[in-house]
Amino acid sequence: MTHPTMGIFGLTSCAGCQLSILNCEDELLAIHSALDIRDFLMASSINDTSCPLDLALVEGSMVSKLDETHLRRIRARSKTLVALGTCAVFGGIARETGARPLKDAVKVDLAIPGCPIEKQEFLTAIAMLLHGDAPLLPEYPVCAECRMQENNCLLNEEGRFCCGPLTRAGCHALCPSQGVPCVGCRGPTREVNPASAAKMLEGKGFSPGETARRLGTFAPLGATP
Numbered sequence: 143m144t145h146p147t148m149g150i151f152g153l154t155s156c157a158g159c160q161l162s163i164l165n166c167e168d169e170l171l172a173i174h175s176a177l178d179i180r181d182f183l184m185a186s187s188i189n190d191t192s193c194p195l196d197l198a199l200v201e202g203s204m205v206s207k208l209d210e211t212h213l214r215r216i217r218a219r220s221k222t223l224v225a226l227g228t229c230a231v232f233g234g235i236a237r238e239t240g241a242r243p244l245k246d247a248v249k250v251d252l253a254i255p256g257c258p259i260e261k262q263e264f265l266t267a268i269a270m271l272l273h274g275d276a277p278l279l280p281e282y283p284v285c286a287e288c289r290m291q292e293n294n295c296l297l298n299e300e301g302r303f304c305c306g307p308l309t310r311a312g313c314h315a316l317c318p319s320q321g322v323p324c325v326g327c328r329g330p331t332r333e334v335n336p337a338s339a340a341k342m343l344e345g346k347g348f349s350p351g352e353t354a355r356r357l358g359t360f361a362p363l364g365a366t367p
C-alpha cells in the first residue's frame with residue numbers, strides 16, 4: 143500500500159514548529175506509518191529533494207529572495223501546502239525586518255498558526271487532511287478558553303494589557319493560565335472587530351498606539367490567514 147508523500151520544510155525561522163513535530167514522540171510512529179516522509183532536512187540527512195509531494199508543511203517566513211525561491215519550488219512539487227506556525231501564516235515576529243508570510247508568494251491551502259504550533263491542533267489537522275476533510279481551527283478568541291479554564295482575567299481584574307480578546311484561540315489560554323498576559327502569538331481571530339476591541343482597550347487606559355504595537359507583534363491587525 144502506498145502512502146501520501148510528505149515534506150517538511152523551514153524558511154527563515156527559529157525551527158520551533160519543526161521541533162514541535164519532532165516532539166510528537168508518541169505520535170511520530172503513527173505519522174510515519176500513515177505518511178511517506180520524503181524530505182525533512184531537520185530529521186534526516188537522506189532526502190528526496192525533487193519528488194512530487196502530496197503534502198508539504200512549511201515553517202518560517204520569507205526574509206530573503208532565497209526563501210521565496212525555495213518556497214516556489216516546494217509549491218510547484220506539492221498538491222497541498224500548509225503554512226505551519228505564525229511566521230508562515232502572518233510573518234511572525236520577524237515582520238518588522240520585512241519578513242513576509244507564505245501567502246504573499248504562493249497559494250496556501252491551510253494555515254496552522256501558533257508560535258510554536260500546538261501539538262494536538264497539528265495532529266488533528268493532519269489526521270483530517272489524510273481523511274480528505276478540511277481541518278477546522280477555532281475562530282473564537284483566547285478569552286473564551288481563558289473563561290473555560292476559570293482564570294481570573296488579567297485585563298479586567300488586574301489592569302494588565304492582554305491580547306486575549308483579539309487573538310485566535312487554540313492554545314487553551316496557555317499564558318493567562320500561568321498568570322502571564324497573552325501576547326497574541328496565534329494571530330488575530332476573525333470573530334472580533336479590531337476597532338471595537340481597540341476602543342475597549344482605550345477605555346482601560348491603553349493608548350491606540352500601544353494597542354497597535356502590542357497587537358501587531360506577530361501579525362498585522364485584522365489580518366486573515
Ligand code: SF4
Nearest residue numbers: 285288295296304306
Ligand atoms: S486574562 Fe486575557 S485571555 Fe484571559 S479573559 Fe482576560 S483578557 Fe481574555
Ligand code: SF4
Nearest residue numbers: 313317324325326327
Ligand atoms: S495565550 Fe496568547 S501568547 Fe500564549 S500561547 Fe496562547 S495565543 Fe500565544
